[in-house]
Amino acid sequence: xxxxxxxxxxxxxxxxxxxxxxxxxxxxxxxxxxxxxxxxxxxxxxxxxxxxxxxxxxxxxxxxxxxxxxxxxxxxxxxxxxxxxxxxxxxxxxxxxxxxxxxxxxxxxxxxxxxxxxxxxxxxxxxxxxxxxxxxxxxxxxxxxxxxxxxxxxxxxxxxxxxxxxxxxxxxxxxxxxxxxxxxxxxxxxxxxxxxxxxxxxxxxxxxxxxxxxxxxxxxxxxxxxxxxxxxxxxxxxxxxxxxxxxxxxxxxxxxxxxxxxxxxxxxxxxxxxxxxxxxxxxxxxxxxxxxxxxxxxxxxxxxxxxxxxxxxxxxxxxxxxxxxxxxxxxxxxxxxxxxxxxxxxxxxxxxxxxxxxxxxxxxxxxxxxxxxxxxxxxxxxxxxxxxxxxxxxxxxxxxxxxxxxxxxxxxxxxxxxxxxxxxxxxxxxxxxxxxxxxxxxxxxxxxxxxxxxxxxxxxxxxxxxxxxxxxxxxx
Amino acid sequence: xxxxxxxxxxxxxxxxxxxxxxxxxxxxxxxxxxxxxxxxxxxxxxxxxxxxxxxxxxxxxxxxxxxxxxxxxxxxxxxxxxxxxxxxxxxx
Numbered sequence: 395x396x397x398x399x400x401x402x403x404x405x406x407x408x409x410x411x412x413x414x415x416x417x418x419x420x421x422x423x424x425x426x427x428x429x430x431x432x433x434x435x436x437x438x439x440x441x442x443x444x445x446x447x448x449x450x451x452x453x454x455x456x457x458x459x460x461x462x463x464x465x466x467x468x469x470x471x472x473x474x475x476x477x478x479x480x481x482x483x484x485x486x487x488x489x490x491x492x493x494x495x496x497x498x499x500x501x502x503x504x505x506x507x508x509x510x511x512x513x514x515x516x517x518x519x520x521x522x523x524x525x526x527x528x529x530x531x532x533x534x535x536x537x538x539x540x541x542x543x544x545x546x547x548x549x550x551x552x553x554x555x556x557x558x559x560x561x562x563x564x565x566x567x568x569x570x571x572x573x574x575x576x577x578x579x580x581x582x583x584x585x586x587x588x589x590x591x592x593x594x595x596x597x598x599x600x601x602x603x604x605x606x607x608x609x610x611x612x613x614x615x616x617x618x619x620x621x622x623x624x625x626x627x628x629x630x631x632x633x634x635x636x637x638x639x640x641x642x643x644x645x646x647x648x649x650x651x652x653x654x655x656x657x658x659x660x661x662x663x664x665x666x667x668x669x670x671x672x673x674x675x676x677x678x679x680x681x682x683x684x685x686x687x688x689x690x691x692x693x694x695x696x697x698x699x700x701x702x703x704x705x706x707x708x709x710x711x712x713x714x715x716x717x718x719x720x721x722x723x724x725x726x727x728x729x730x731x732x733x734x735x736x737x738x739x740x741x742x743x744x745x746x747x748x749x750x751x752x753x754x755x756x757x758x759x760x761x762x763x764x765x766x767x768x769x770x771x772x773x774x775x776x777x778x779x780x781x782x783x784x785x786x787x788x789x790x791x792x793x794x795x796x797x798x799x800x801x802x803x804x805x806x807x808x809x810x811x812x813x814x815x816x817x818x819x820x821x822x823x824x825x826x827x828x829x830x831x832x833x834x835x836x837x838x839x840x841x842x843x844x845x846x847x848x849x850x851x852x853x854x855x856x857x858x859x860x861x862x863x864x865x866x867x868x869x870x
Numbered sequence: 871x872x873x874x875x876x877x878x879x880x881x882x883x884x885x886x887x888x889x890x891x892x893x894x895x896x897x898x899x900x901x902x903x904x905x906x907x908x909x910x911x912x913x914x915x916x917x918x919x920x921x922x923x924x925x926x927x928x929x930x931x932x933x934x935x936x937x938x939x940x941x942x943x944x945x946x947x948x949x950x951x952x953x954x955x956x957x958x959x960x961x962x
Binding site: 400401465468469472514537538539544545547549551553556557560563566567568569570571572573574575576577580581588589591665667668669670720721724725727728729768769771772773774776777778786787788802806 | 875876880881882884885886888889891892893894895896897898899900916917918919920933935936937938939940941943944946947948950951952954955957959
């Protein structure tokens with residue numbers, strides 16, 4: 395009998411398809427519609443940090459240089475109060491085989507797929523992760539399909555994503571290019587069902603375990619060279635895996651003093667699944683369109699429970715503008731001699747503002763760079779913005795309007811961050827948890843889970859649940 | 871090779887109105903398994919070894935993305951920063 399391939403039918407089979415394509419039964423971790431045992435799920439992966447390091451070293455992933463940005467640090471100090479301006483270091487993740495930290499994430503999944511006899515791997519992603527999976531699959535001799543959201547309905551592609559398609563194809567992968575819409579996951583599920591490939595999901599425990607080495611290396615390299623842990627590690631935040639994996643790695647290295655700060659490009663007001671807004675974005679990742687929804691409800695992905703849970707790990711969340719990221723990308727090339735892709739420099743733009751808060755003897759680590767090339771470059775992205783009616787001008791970055799005006803700073807001193815209140819994220823998380831699961835009452839175990847998952851006290855969770863009209867069982 | 875995956879009425883209930891009015895379209899590349907002209911139906915073998923059918927959109931598709939013309943708004947940045955760096959050492 396032919397399978398029903400309608401949207402509804404495929405989505406209703408999603409659980410079975412996902413579990414088969416990951417070879418994992420999530421039910422052993424799931425305690426209730428709300429709660430699950432996160433740490434058991436992460437341990438169940440069965441790959442210790444040491445094992446992951448070995449897998450990655452086999453395929454040339456990781457052990458990337460930690461570069462000191464001397465001129466940028468000097469510029470920060472010149473524009474800070476006397477004695478302020480921490481040293482800025484950047485982890486040059488562009489040195490990984492496919493040109494980004496995503497190789498770490500892909501390496502464990504592809505290794506696992508190979509060992510468990512899958513013929514191929516599939517990932518639904520429009521980002522660098524596609525190239526990373528394709529590259530790892532090429533190394534391990536597996537077939538690879540990447541499903542991308544590439545075009546608007548007029549078949550106009552985001553230059554950044556078109557370049558990522560090319561890169562995947564360069565590694566021999568099949569790229570399925572789609573128009574805008576969340577049905578990317580529907581297509582991915584159909585293909586997983588058809589091919590029996592491994593789901594190299596961004597959000598499986600394998601993917602997150604792969605990033606832990608990044609946080610671990612940062613702590614090691616800082617201690618070796620500077621004899622201390624960084625005060626801040628600034629992480630470009632989108633889907634949450636980067637924050638989660640890096641923070642877990644830092645903790646495993648014992649860097650408990652280090653604050654993990656998420657940074658996103660502010661694209662407030664642009665709808666992520668909108669056909670008309672699609673090409674008015676000059677960034678396709680690292681922005682609030684992913685950063686906020688994934689922080690406030692991680693379980694919106696292609697796995698039953700998301701291993702990327704940024705609220706557990708993020709100490710602060712800050713926003714920068716598109717124009718500021720383009721400005722620092724240009725600065726990185728012209729004063730540090732490092733030409734790197736713009737989206738990865740989101741955390742660099744934030745780090746410059748954050749370093750001003752700290753004395754000069756502290757360290758701020760920008761935890762990634764990414765490769766750059768045609769399409770995926772400030773010049774290409776700004777030309778594309780202009781073609782789509784977005785105004786590009788120099789000025790005060792505070793005048794930036796997502797999708798309408800990109801303001802490239804006039805002065806280095808104008809680089810700034812806008813704090814996104816963590817409390818707002820935490821409340822929004824609880825609201826989503828209640829609305830999405832439809833629970834009317836919660837158990838003390840669930841309260842404990844919600845508190846851990848949003849990193850707040852059980853009392854705070856209880857008081858907000860009460861506001862939402864949710865009854866707590868076992869309480870008078 | 872081009873295909874319509876979902877017609878406007880078949881799309882996810884979660885898509886915004888402007889997207890819901892458009893179909894979910896798909897493009898795939900591969901090697902044609904028979905003769906066809908642009909606009910005709912064709913079967914292809916994909917790099918992952920699947921055989922799929924759709925409408926032939928382009929023969930020998932390539933890449934046209936580039937850097938584009940110089941962007942004046944980016945051009946002064948390097949010079950401005952080098953000038954700032956030359957203006958004596960910072961405090962501290």
